[in-house]
Every structure is written in C-alpha cells, then in structure tokens.
Amino acid sequence: MSALGFGCWAIGGEWQSSEGQPLGWGKVDDEESVRAVRRALDLGVTFFDTADVYGTGHSERVLGRALGKRRDDVVLATKWGNVFDEETRTLLGTDDTPAHARRALTASLDRLGTDRIDLYQLHISDADPGRAAELRDTCEEFVREGLIRAYAWSTDDPARAAVFAEGEHCAAVQHALNVMQDAPDLLALCEESDLASINRSPLAMGLLAGKRQGPQDTGDIRSKPPAWLPGFGNGATADPEWLRRIDALKDILTSEGRTLAQGALAWIWARSPRTVPIPGFRSVTQAEQNAGAMEKGPLTADQLTEVDRILGR
Numbered sequence: 355m356s357a358l359g360f361g362c363w364a365i366g367g368e369w370q371s372s373e374g375q376p377l378g379w380g381k382v383d384d385e386e387s388v389r390a391v392r393r394a395l396d397l398g399v400t401f402f403d404t405a406d407v408y409g410t411g412h413s414e415r416v417l418g419r420a421l422g423k424r425r426d427d428v429v430l431a432t433k434w435g436n437v438f439d440e441e442t443r444t445l446l447g448t449d450d451t452p453a454h455a456r457r458a459l460t461a462s463l464d465r466l467g468t469d470r471i472d473l474y475q476l477h478i479s480d481a482d483p484g485r486a487a488e489l490r491d492t493c494e495e496f497v498r499e500g501l502i503r504a505y506a507w508s509t510d511d512p513a514r515a516a517v518f519a520e521g522e523h524c525a526a527v528q529h530a531l532n533v534m535q536d537a538p539d540l541l542a543l544c545e546e547s548d549l550a551s552i553n554r555s556p557l558a559m560g561l562l563a564g565k566r567q568g569p570q571d572t573g574d575i576r577s578k579p580p581a582w583l584p585g586f587g588n589g590a591t592a593d594p595e596w597l598r599r600i601d602a603l604k605d606i607l608t609s610e611g612r613t614l615a616q617g618a619l620a621w622i623w624a625r626s627p628r629t630v631p632i633p634g635f636r637s638v639t640q641a642e643q644n645a646g647a648m649e650k651g652p653l654t655a656d657q658l659t660e661v662d663r664i665l666g667r
C-alpha cells in the first residue's frame with residue numbers, strides 16, 4: 355500500500371445535517387473527481403478512504419466508478435455508523451447496532467461495486483466503548499465471511515481506539531494528525547498495538563495547503579465551521595493565530611522544493627513511520643501535487659525538532 359492515501363470526503367459533494375449545517379465541501383464536478391482518482395492511480399497511489407455518509411453515498415459511487423477495473427490494485431477503506439437519506443442528502447443520526455453495520459456494509463459494497471472492503475471503519479468517533487466491543491466482534495464475523503479484510507475505528511480517543519485494537523483483525527486507527535495538531539498518545543498506541551495510523555485532515559482542511567480564508571460556497575462546511583473544526587475562525591476569515599503559525603513554519607515545510615501541502619505531508623511521515631496521511635482533493639492539479647509528495651519523502655529529524663521549537667511544543 356502507498357505511504358499516501360487519498361481522502362474522498364470532498365468528492366462526495368454537498369450534503370447537510372437535519373438542522374441545515376453544511377457537511378460537504380460544496381459543489382464538485384464528478385468528472386473532474388474521476389479524472390483526479392485515475393491520475394492518482396497512475397502516480398502510484400494505492401489507498402483510498404471514503405465513508406458511506408460522504409455526500410450520502412455519492413463519494414462511494416464516484417470512487418467505485420473511477421476505480422472500475424483497477425479496483426483490485428488498491429486498498430479500499432470506507433466507514434459506517436451514520437444514518438442518512440440519499441434523496442435529500444441529509445444526515446439523520448447514528449446507529450451503533452450490529453444489524454445496522456451489516457445493512458451498511460451491504461449498501462457500501464453495492465455503491466462501490468465490489469465484493470469486499472479492505473478496511474472497514476467505525477465512523478461514530480464517540481461511540482460507547484461497550485457497544486464498540488460488540489461491533490468489533492461483528493467485524494470479526496465480517497472477516498470470517500470474507501466481506502471485509504480488516505477494520506479500524508475512526509476516533510481521536512486513545513482509550514476507545516484501544517478497545518478496537520484488541521480485535522485480531524483490527525489494523526489501524528484513523529485520527530486527526532497534522533503539523534498543527536499532534537497526537538502523541540494515539541501514535542504511541544499504534545506503536546504498542548502494531549497498528550497503522552491513518553491521518554485525517556493532514557492539510558488542516560486546506561489551511562496547510564495555502565488557504566487563507568473561508569470558502570465562498572455556502573455549501574462548504576468550512577463556511578460555517580462546527581465546534582470540532584479548528585482553524586477556520588468564523589468561516590469568513592481563518593483564525594489569525596493559525597495563519598501566523600503556518601507562516602512561521604513556511605520555510606521548513608517548503609524546503610527541498612516542496613509546496614506547502616507537500617511539506618505538511620512530509621512532517622507527518624517524519625513524525626512516525628506508521629503514518630498514512632489521506633489528504634482530500636477536488637481536482638487533477640491537487641491530486642498531482644499531493645501524490646508528488648511521495649517522491650520527496652519525510653522531513654529530517656532536525657527539521658522535526660525545529661518545528662516543535664517554533665511552535666513551542
């Protein structure tokens with residue numbers, strides 16, 4: 355599997371919560387998304403992360419179409435746990451029952467046009483640990499049935515991730531990690547439990563790729579950031595403190611001819627050999643730039659120390 359994965363949230367297009375909070379990244383061009391996925395494949399990217407709820411099924415459909423006959427060349431990850439309405443593109447809630455997991459898995463296989471999921475991830479980040487233990491056993495059943503190859507929990511809580519880590523076929527934790535948001539406890543757990551660390555929001559949702567303000571598109575989650583989305587301030591203007599820190603890191607991140615986004619990915623690889631960042635993308639240009647980070651590799655240990663010094667860590 356490539357050291358870099360591609361995150362497929364943005365290519366799901368618009369969707370929202372029942373209260374009208376935008377949960378997608380605004381309008382997307384599906385044909386451009388398909389071209390971007392195929393360009394990534396050509397450039398050696400062999401890991402793709404999506405979720406059933408991204409665009410309420412749309413991301414899985416677009417990804418499945420883009421992969422087509424090359425499906426067996428990649429490691430395919432998706433997530434379950436949310437309940438949504440595809441017609442109105444609305445998130446309705448969550449369901450942590452084993453029965454829902456089985457229904458969701460069948461639906462994801464159908465949308466992705468495949469007979470197995472390589473990494474199946476629980477998407478309810480704050481699920482009850484007792485319920486999660488039951489879902490972990492359900493995932494072991496799915497493995498025995500050949501419907502999935504491995505599973506993970508997408509959570510930023512090391513104690514919760516440890517519950518899944520007890521399962522024989524638990525292979526990873528998905529969690530936030532970028533140069534502005536370190537996650538030492540989760541990285542330590544991955545080391546102890548021999549898990550991969552799959553890193554969401556590696557570009558701080560665009561800020562580490564050079565975005566300086568919120569988007570114009572009101573269907574973009576960053577235009578009305580929920581409490582858990584740091585860095586985008588009130589949605590119109592990014593948090594000035596975040597911008598100041600990113601500016602302070604610019605020389606290090608753009609060393610060796612890297613773009614800022616490539617430097618942000620290079621920091622993650624330097625942080626731990628277990629990391630697999632999964633930057634989002636919306637175009638062939640972004641796909642090319644992000645895939646290009648693989649050739650340049652990680653930052654050096656000295657640069658990592660310098661980053662910590664600049665950020666006062």
Ligand SMILES: NC(=O)c1ccc[n+]([C@@H]2O[C@H](COP(=O)([O-])OP(=O)(O)OC[C@H]3O[C@@H](n4cnc5c(N)ncnc54)[C@H](OP(=O)(O)O)[C@@H]3O)[C@@H](O)[C@H]2O)c1
Pocket residue numbers: 360361362363364379403404433477479508528553554555556557558559560561563564565569615632633634635636639640641643644
């Ligand atoms: N709970 C969960 O499990 C969870 C939560 C969040 C994310 N994820 C996963 O993690 C993936 C990535 O995280 P993320 O979506 O939060 O954000 P991210 O990867 O930190 O940022 C992605 C955004 O940055 C911009 N971008 C990407 N490459 C760029 C480039 N080369 N140049 C300029 N701009 C660039 C794009 O937005 P613009 O085009 O608007 O600039 C893109 O949508 C998601 O797609 C998803 O698969 C999972």
